[in-house]
Amino acid sequence: MSLKNSELRPGAAPERVVSVVASPCVRQCCLDDGDMCLGCGRLLNEILDWGSADDARRRAICHSAQARLQQRRG
Numbered sequence: 356m357s358l359k360n361s362e363l364r365p366g367a368a369p370e371r372v373v374s375v376v377a378s379p380c381v382r383q384c385c386l387d388d389g390d391m392c393l394g395c396g397r398l399l400n401e402i403l404d405w406g407s408a409d410d411a412r413r414r415a416i417c418h419s420a421q422a423r424l425q426q427r428r429g
Contacts, residue, residue, distance in 0.1 A: 376413035378405060379420055396420030396427075 383394030390399040397405075397420045408416065 374410055374413065376410045376417065379417050391423055391427075392420075396422075396424035398423075 379395040379397065381394045383392075385393045386399060387393055391397070392399075392402065397416060401416045401420065405413065405416065
């Protein structure tokens with residue numbers, strides 16, 4: 356979750372913004388020799404970046420991960 360400064364009001368509690376891009380994790384985590392998860396197709400650095408990534412970056416990660424999985428499956 357991230358915090359939008361534009362949503363802060365004096366005296367109000369900060370509002371949280373929930374990401375609309377769900378994690379592609381399928382709970383079959385196992386990294387290959389190239390640090391790609393065999394379950395979701397993300398690279399280790401993408402998995403580590405996921406929590407702080409904005410929605411645009413998350414969509415890019417999902418797209419790349421899907422392409423890697425398809426390539427691996429032939």
